[in-house]
Amino acid sequence: MPYGSRLAAMMTRRVGRECVYTPSARLALYLALRRWCRPGARVLMSPVNDDVILFVVLAAGLRPVQAPVSRWDGNIDPAAVPESTWRGVDAVLTTNLYGIPDRVVELRRRCDALGIPLIEDAAHAIGTHINGQPIGTFGTAAAFSLSKHVAAMAGGFLAVDDARTRRELELLRDDLLTPRRLHADLATTLRPLARSAVRTLHLVRPVWRTLQRLNLLERDDFRMALHAPRLAGSARRAPSLAAYEPWVRVDLHGFRSRHGALVRGQLELRMALLDGDLARRRAGVQMLSDTTWATPALRERTAHDGPPPLFRVPLLVHDRDTLLERLVDHGVVTGYVYDPPLDDYAGAEFVEPSPDPSAARWFAAHTLPADPLLARRITDALTRERVPPAHPPRVTRTAEPDTTTTPPAPLGQ
Numbered sequence: 001m002p003y004g005s006r007l008a009a010m011m012t013r014r015v016g017r018e019c020v021y022t023p024s025a026r027l028a029l030y031l032a033l034r035r036w037c038r039p040g041a042r043v044l045m046s047p048v049n050d051d052v053i054l055f056v057v058l059a060a061g062l063r064p065v066q067a068p069v070s071r072w073d074g075n076i077d078p079a080a081v082p083e084s085t086w087r088g089v090d091a092v093l094t095t096n097l098y099g100i101p102d103r104v105v106e107l108r109r110r111c112d113a114l115g116i117p118l119i120e121d122a123a124h125a126i127g128t129h130i131n132g133q134p135i136g137t138f139g140t141a142a143a144f145s146l147s148k149h150v151a152a153m154a155g156g157f158l159a160v161d162d163a164r165t166r167r168e169l170e171l172l173r174d175d176l177l178t179p180r181r182l183h184a185d186l187a188t189t190l191r192p193l194a195r196s197a198v199r200t201l202h203l204v205r206p207v208w209r210t211l212q213r214l215n216l217l218e219r220d221d222f223r224m225a226l227h228a229p230r231l232a233g234s235a236r237r238a239p240s241l242a243a244y245e246p247w248v249r250v251d252l253h254g255f256r257s258r259h260g261a262l263v264r265g266q267l268e269l270r271m272a273l274l275d276g277d278l279a280r281r282r283a284g285v286q287m288l289s290d291t292t293w294a295t296p297a298l299r300e301r302t303a304h305d306g307p308p309p310l311f312r313v314p315l316l317v318h319d320r321d322t323l324l325e326r327l328v329d330h331g332v333v334t335g336y337v338y339d340p341p342l343d344d345y346a347g348a349e350f351v352e353p354s355p356d357p358s359a360a361r362w363f364a365a366h367t368l369p370a371d372p373l374l375a376r377r378i379t380d381a382l383t384r385e386r387v388p389p390a391h392p393p394r395v396t397r398t399a400e401p402d403t404t405t406t407p408p409a410p411l412g413q
């Protein structure tokens with residue numbers, strides 16, 4: 001039996017595709033990029049993304065090409081990508097940021113016309129559908145993360161079309177896995193339990209402040225330190241996961257560990273609870289999308305199709321950075337802030353900058369990624385803090401209306 005095949009079978013039942021189990025979504029993405037892109041290939045992606053994913057793309061020996069994005073959701077805006085850029089890319093990588101779907105039908109059409117692969121990052125989007133079709137079933141391959149929706153802090157999948165490709169990827173994965181260590185497995189099993197205990201005991205604020213004071217957090221800022229000279233040195237060894245490990249492992253050091261039965265057993269239990277988790281997320285999204293900080297696009301979608309089970313709800317707020325600090329006093333620690341956009345963060349040496357970075361900058365600077373499982377607490381905190389909502393500036397470079405981006409994809413359930 002291939003490693004992780006029971007978990008893979010559970011995922012196959014959910015999405016109806018052949019699945020390879022991986023210890024993380026980042027490893028799943030690395031496998032997909034290595035399998036479908038030759039070294040040196042150019043990958044179109046949104047700059048509003050986790051920096052870890054930028055380093056996964058670099059580790060695979062690829063050139064990240066930053067796309068213009070929608071001001072409403074931070075995902076690639078296919079209509080704003082210049083034709084010259086389309087002609088020069090070899091693959092497209094989606095984000096499905098916070099669970100809001102990419103314009104994946106349009107992207108698929110483009111990729112098919114160009115004969116290039118569409119790789120779906122569905123790490124935030126287990127449970128997201130477009131007109132009833134799950135995200136993760138539109139592309140050549142799709143990566144999922146169990147760390148996100150069921151708070152497992154381990155586990156991922158790569159979904160592909162056929163059993164032959166799956167077997168090929170299982171071999172590639174096995175070559176990349178590092179041997180299991182019992183104490184690491186114990187830590188992986190206990191960490192999510194410790195985290196929920198901290199929440200249940202209302203200890204979020206003191207624990208977070210202590211971690212900050214003791215310098216125990218891996219990021220001083222929203223982005224990890226780039227270490228440009230070292231990164232340039234690693235480029236000479238790409239493609240190589242080992243060469244980029246110091247960047248790729250941030251927030252999840254076991255991202256390529258061959259976890260044993262203890263971790264995988266816990267993941268099976270957590271996966272069995274996934275539908276309950278998604279239902280609670282829908283309830284939280286309903287509450288947050290009724291607030292003044294929700295985007296009109298989300299409000300409309302929720303009214304029309306019911307609330308989607310988002311990983312985070314992107315609320316648009318003024319003076320976001322000050323607010324994040326104040327939220328800690330309300331017991332809310334906010335992660336998954338992707339500011340500045342990747343091209344501003346890494347520069348032209350490491351990425352191809354977006355031809356129009358304005359929407360990404362605005363979205364990255366004003367978004368509060370609100371956990372729908374904490375909807376009540378966040379709504380109360382924002383109300384008490386009298387937080388003004390933010391509205392994207394009107395676009396002046398064309399005569400088009402304010403919603404100049406390609407309209408958001410419908411979120412049918």
Ligand SMILES: Cc1ncc(COP(=O)(O)O)c(C=O)c1O
Nearest residue numbers: 024025026050121123145147156
């Ligand atoms: C958009 C996105 N994709 C992929 C990943 C990687 O997921 P994992 O932590 O399971 O490797 C992350 C991690 O936060 C992410 O935010």
